[in-house]
Amino acid sequence: MAAARAAEDKAARRREAQRLVAHILAEEENVRDAWASVTNDELPDDEDREEDHEMEVALWRLREVLRVKRDREERAEWERKRSGEVVEPRKERGEGEGRAETNEAGEGQSTAKPAFLQKHYKTGPFFLETNEDGTYKEEIYNRDYNRGTEQDQVRRLGLPGPMQVRRGEFGKASRSKYTHLAAEDTAAGMARELRQDRELADVLRRNEHRKT
């Protein structure tokens, strides 16, 4: 019984092996050509038929017109950009004369000219979302902080030196000797000295002229 089953198994294995060999041989035959191994799938029909020619030409003409149009527009756009014509218009901001206009740095600038040594504030870059009418969403940003108060109405240049400081700085123990940046600008001083030298030279020359 067992011997009969073993013989049957053996025959089955042999049949399986023969089938496999036949399969591999058939496959090898199939892909003998290197082309066939890579190009044997179904492709859509790409034949150019004479009867379709007119339609194809019409379609091509449409494509070509669109291409030419697109190229022309791109070139015009590029030339306009290069000549600097495209300047993004500054967003119209709300009402009121004293409205701060925000520049690129996000810094608020009052339209009124600040007084000498007037205290100033920067707007900063945050919470600057605007409504449609140009006002800030954050209500507090709609105020103009860079307008002078009552104390700024004083002509500080007429005051004694120690009192020529920004609002709130006078009389503090912690006060520094520096008041404002322009006072520390050595370049401006040099320019002034140069001008004075030149004026002095002019005067001397004139005097010499008078002598002779």
Place this chain on the structure above:
Amino acid sequence: MANKTDTYALHSRGTDPQNLLEPSLRHSVYLSRFWNESCFGVTLADVVPLAARLDRISAVTAPPTPFLCLLLKLLQLSPEEPEIAVFLTQNDFKYARLLGAFYVRLALPPPRVYALLEPLLADLRKIVVREGASAEHAIVHVDELIDRLLREHLVVGITLPRLPPRHVVEESFVQLPPRPQLLQGL
């Protein structure tokens, strides 16, 4: 040995033109059966009958398509402009023409790319194109593919070198002829 670039091309360009195809594409081509059987030791003259047999534009790498293998072979042989122009000017084999167009786009400088490829925008024949392994074969026209070659940086999965727009090239290179007015003859 068989994958080495033409020595003259290496010297004249200063860089290996085969590197214009991405390493993954290149190495799968080197291992492929088509490359090793049909593209071994061929010259430019031997590429012509192979190119004439092309039946699709596809850069799929499983297995690498003949188109991809022949493109790499062209880069390896690095034909000069008049030689590759033969591929572009002949009218009989549209896929051979596109093979030449891909080579021009990859290997030649921008003014030559515009000068050689723009006349091909008049070619309205149908071709089979496969964008990638996940896409199906689709019918497009030669002029559409040429237009994409002139504007895009990734066509059928092949990364192309940067090509400045025509108006920029015109400013830098005086030799560039104007774009052919293809609509006028019709």
